[in-house]
Amino acid sequence: MSSFIQIPEDAPFSADQRVWLGQFLSNLLAGAAAAAPQASGPAVPVTILWGSQTGNSEGLAKKLVKSLKKGNFEPEVFDMGAYDRGRLPQEKNLLIITSTYGDGEPPDNAAELYNFLLSDSAPRMEGVQFSVLALGDTNYPDFCKCGIDFDNRLEQLGASRFFQRIDSDVDYDGPFKQWSDGVLSVLAPAGAASGNGAAAVVEQAETGYSKKNPFPSGIVANYNLNGAGEKQTHHVSLSLDGSGLEYEVGDALGVYPLNPADVVDELMAALPFNTNTSVPLPDGGEAPLREALISSYDIGNLNKSLIQKWQARSGSPFLRSLVEADDKKAWDDFCWGRDLIDLVIDHPADFTDAEDFVGTLKKLQPRLYSIASSPKAHPGEVHLCVGIVRYNTYGRKRGGICSTFLSDRSNGLKPGVFVHSNKAFRLPENGETPVIMVGPGTGIAPFRAFLEERKISGAKGGNWLFFGNPYQATDFLYSEELTAFQKDGTLQRLDLAWSRDQKEKIYVQNLMVQQGAELWKWFQDGAAFYVCGDASRMAKDVDAALHTVAEQHGGLSKEDAAAWVNQLKKDKRYLRDVY
Known part of the structure; x- marks a missing residue:
């Protein structure tokens, strides 16, 4: 098997040029053996682990598996949360595809493996070859931190990097192709099918409307959900008629904005x-x-x-x-x-x-919004709940590019949209499973969709919603709908946290602790737990409250409470749509 030649970082080439040159020299030194038809031998084992918050890494992992199956490879692909970490020292060729979210944190499904590998309990991994594709966003300071940490730690544990890590910005198609082509070019001499040479990633042509070909969607409703005051949260309904686009509750809608x-x-x-x-x-x-x-x-x-x-x-x-x-x-x-x-x-x-x-600028990216409607309740439409961002800094009025586009600058225009599937945020398949939802502010969006879906599908499981905002009088989003869900029995419990309506601030996590005994009972009855909203503060505070409930009402130690929460995640009973 050929090994990848790494060009020194101080060489007078860009990062992309170093990767290309290393790949070229590796193939060149492999000589005729790499170019000539290869005899079929034992299939080359390849293990792919993906860490994903919204599904991008999962999609790329599955695309890579299809490519590997075209050659003489034996690929296995695992959600990091479902992977048996005891296998790590025995892996031969380990590929990691992971995103980073929040303040440089691993995705939820990657957190346990990430923490294990970075701990003193991690095993030595001599004999393991690896490569990492890191997804990220350069608008965040800890760009690709999770992937970088995996890459560095695997090397520290003795594993051998056979193709250098590639860090991808939001537009990941090009970097993914560069990485996967490079990985396959190194593995191919041993794993190519007879007469095929190096395996290649086959890009299947997309048909219909997608991220690369967004649907021009007409806005059919657009109004402020807040009462009088400065705060604006818009309910935006868009038409999907004629698009062929389909979505499920829990998915997101990508919206391409225009700059002012x-x-x-x-x-x-x-x-x-x-x-x-x-x-x-x-x-x-x-x-x-x-x-x-x-x-x-x-x-x-x-x-x-x-x-x-x-x-x-x-x-x-x-x-x-x-x-x-x-x-x-x-x-x-x-x-x-x-x-x-x-x-x-x-x-x-x-x-x-x-x-x-x-040439110095990045491409204007679409914004992803959690879908606030059930397709069964609103055929041919998709609804969003959009917080309008406005602020003043350095003597200038500013605003969120997409939110102000939808609220102020979309009159007569048809925004380009596409559906972003999020399989990691789905309702339980069994309609009898109780559901607990925590969604303050615009985090209410997917739970409006959940409640519509549960009502129409006749799900028998109980529904409990924690919602919060500053003031009840002006910030009770979808109040009439939620009240109607209570009256018709769809919503069994509605706990409301108005943080500014009294001297002492009250948030959803405070209500969780207050209702801890009943929460614990719901969990014992098999409830699934969902969180949507701010990743950096709210989601962390809600997670801490969940641990507190387990300790106070489950009688668990801190360690056992942490293990219980981790098991919820593994069982897909603790799901988060956070940003």
Whole structure:
């Protein structure tokens, strides 16, 4: 078997060039054996582990399995939460595909394996070959941290990296192909089918509407769910008529926004080159600069990668010190509350032309929203519950690109949409299973869908919802619907936390602890537990409350309570849709 030649990081090549060159030299040194037809021998074992919060890593893992099955490989694919970690030292070829979410945390299904590998209990892994594909988002400071940690730890434990880790930004199709092609090119001399040479990832052409080909959806309803005040949460109904798109409760809807035209015009007026020109688009083709900035490029987020590129073209002493210091807190402080317009105005940079300028920018990405409707209750439609983000920083009014697009700038337009399947957030197959739902703020979205689905399907299991927001008078989202669900028996319990209606702040996690005895009883009756909303605070506090309930009302020690919660996750009885 050939081994991958790693080009030193200080070599005068980009990361992509180092990967390509390493792959080329590896194949070249393998000589004629790699190019000639290979005799069929014993199938090469390959184990793929995926860690995923919303399903992207799972989808890529399954795509890779299909490719491996075309060659002389024996692939196995596992959800990390269902994988027997005792197998680790015996693995031959281990492939890890994992995302990162929250503050650099592993996905829920990867957490137990992640914590085990990083502990002193982890086994030595000499003889194991591995490679890692890390999914992430450069808008977050801990970009791809989970995948990076897996990669580093496996090496520390003695495993051999046979193909270097690739870190993918939100657009993962290209990096996945680069990684999978590289992995297969190394494994292929031993695992290719006779006469096939190196196995190749076969991209099946997508048909119909999808992320790459979004459906132009008409908005059929769009109104504020809040009462009088500054807070805005919009109920948005979109038509799927003629799209062929189907979804299940628990799925998300991807929405492609447009950037504000007035901000784009301000940008163009401040740019130091002729803006009356066309530029390449991220997915091919070209368009006038103004149109491209409105529809295709991200002008609303600053991140480390962009600032590094910008600093190289700017004479700003401040940006230079920021880049050279490379301090996480300094990065966070500078990027928070600033957009591209701040760089253009406060830290001018030199660009050859418009193409050079857009070359520093990321593609404008779709936003994923938890679907707030059951397709059985609203045929031909999909509903969203969207918190409208508005704030003032550094003397400028700002807002969420997609939320303000839907609330302020979508009149007469048809947003491009697609369905993002989330198999990790499904209702129990058995309708008699009780369901406990915790969804403050816009976290109510999937649970409105759950309740509609449970009602129409005639599910007999009890339903219990914890909902919270600042003020009951103005922030009781879907109050009439929830009250109706109570009256018709669909919703057995509704616990409400209004954090600002009294001197002492009350949140959903406080109500969980208060109702701990009854909660524990529901769990003993087999209830499934769902959480939707903010990952960094609410979801962590809810998790802590769950441990407290197990200790106080289950009589468990801290260690046993933690084991009980982990078992809930393994049994798919503790599911989270957090962001």
